[in-house]
Amino acid sequence: MAGFDRADLVKVLWTLYWRGSAPVRERIEDLLEPQAKEARASARQQPPDAGQVLARVTEFAALARSGAYLAGDRRVSRQERTRWRTTFRALAQDSISALSGGDVHTAVRAVRVLVDLACETKEYDYFRSEDPMEAARFVVSDAVAVMWARLRDTQGAGPMVEQAVKDLVRWERRWGWTRRGDGRVSAQEVSLASTLAGLLVVPDLWTLAAREHADAVDAVLRRRARGRQGRSRTELAEDLSEWHSLLGTHLTGSQHDELLDRLSAHPALAEAVRNG
Numbered sequence: 001m002a003g004f005d006r007a008d009l010v011k012v013l014w015t016l017y018w019r020g021s022a023p024v025r026e027r028i029e030d031l032l033e034p035q036a037k038e039a040r041a042s043a044r045q046q047p048p049d050a051g052q053v054l055a056r057v058t059e060f061a062a063l064a065r066s067g068a069y070l071a072g073d074r075r076v077s078r079q080e081r082t083r084w085r086t087t088f089r090a091l092a093q094d095s096i097s098a099l100s101g102g103d104v105h106t107a108v109r110a111v112r113v114l115v116d117l118a119c120e121t122k123e124y125d126y127f128r129s130e131d132p133m134e135a136a137r138f139v140v141s142d143a144v145a146v147m148w149a150r151l152r153d154t155q156g157a158g159p160m161v162e163q164a165v166k167d168l169v170r171w172e173r174r175w176g177w178t179r180r181g182d183g184r185v186s187a188q189e190v191s192l193a194s195t196l197a198g199l200l201v202v203p204d205l206w207t208l209a210a211r212e213h214a215d216a217v218d219a220v221l222r223r224r225a226r227g228r229q230g231r232s233r234t235e236l237a238e239d240l241s242e243w244h245s246l247l248g249t250h251l252t253g254s255q256h257d258e259l260l261d262r263l264s265a266h267p268a269l270a271e272a273v274r275n276g
Helices: 006-019 022-032 034-045 050-065 078-082 084-098 104-120 132-136 140-155 157-171 184-188 192-197 203-225 233-239 241-250 254-264 267-275
Strands: none
Touching (some): 084 140, 140 157, 157 192
């Protein structure tokens, strides 16, 4: 570096800045503008703007689904195509961080877009990776747990349960969200059934969850019947087997007989019982 002139140093610095990680960029900013260091540190502690995060997440998901990260699509550079996992990881971190801000509704939408995408990558090749969520280090159950807890804290337990049951039916996967199921990410995953069970702290919440459940399953099966992509009734029953078992365990007493009869007669639950 001693033999570099000013132009060379500037070029090296810009290369490090634009290609470096976030900590490297922050270090360079602090060196160049030490008087603004405190202001930048304060800004970094604030949650990101949920609207901006949602826009970036939505664009990323749309590009992935269009195949732009697989082939020569001009909308995605060659370098970005190889860095998709870094982009995914950054978007996930920003989405979860945005949940702590004031616009929780928009932040939840961002998390939901990413979780939908994560579920799809089990079956569809959107990125050049044998196991996309393992490569991106995205633990679906962790992200969903943070989102549900934030919904409970901001909207109350009842509205949280209503939304969480729909999410669980949509996203639960019996063997997790990685393809191989034997990596570091897979080891950190837990079922959404056990995650939601930990939030249902009183019997009334279990009753509410059961009432919402049959409607949520019906919605998934209707989408499948209309020709949309989705799991078969058998696959859905397998994915929800743990949740069905938990419902049966917690809905005890004669006051739940009618609700249990409805659940027992539901095709997806009946199939789970036959397969179990």
